Amino acid sequence: MSIFNFGKKKESPCCCGCGAASNTEETANTCGCEAKGSVSSVKVLGAGCKSCHALYENTKQAAKALGLSREPEYITDMQKIMEYGVMTMPALVVNEKVVSQGKILKPAEIEKLLK
Secondary structure, three states, X not given: OOOOOOOOOOOXXXXXXXXXXXXXXXXXXXXXOXXXXXXXXXXXXXXXXXXXXXXXXXXXXXXXXXXXXXXXXXXXXXXXXXXXXXOOOOEEEEOOEEEEEOOOOXXXXXXXXXX
């Protein structure tokens, strides 16, 4: 009887924070994400305005310059945006962490954040 979950093995989540279980370094990429320490997801949060589109285009340029395998996502769903706790847009999310909000970053600035 394990009322308090004593004795149960805990599985560590995937390196990208997606929630996929991985017990060892060799199985860390079971969800399809890239190696630990690299960029697994890039998202631009915005309402569809000119500033938001500008950040998205700059983010695509930076991702292409760095040779990232995944294209940045552009999220306009306000419910999803509120889940990140973003109050000003546009916002940039890297590996599920908000790294910038309320600014239109230049591609060079975005490259620094993605490295």
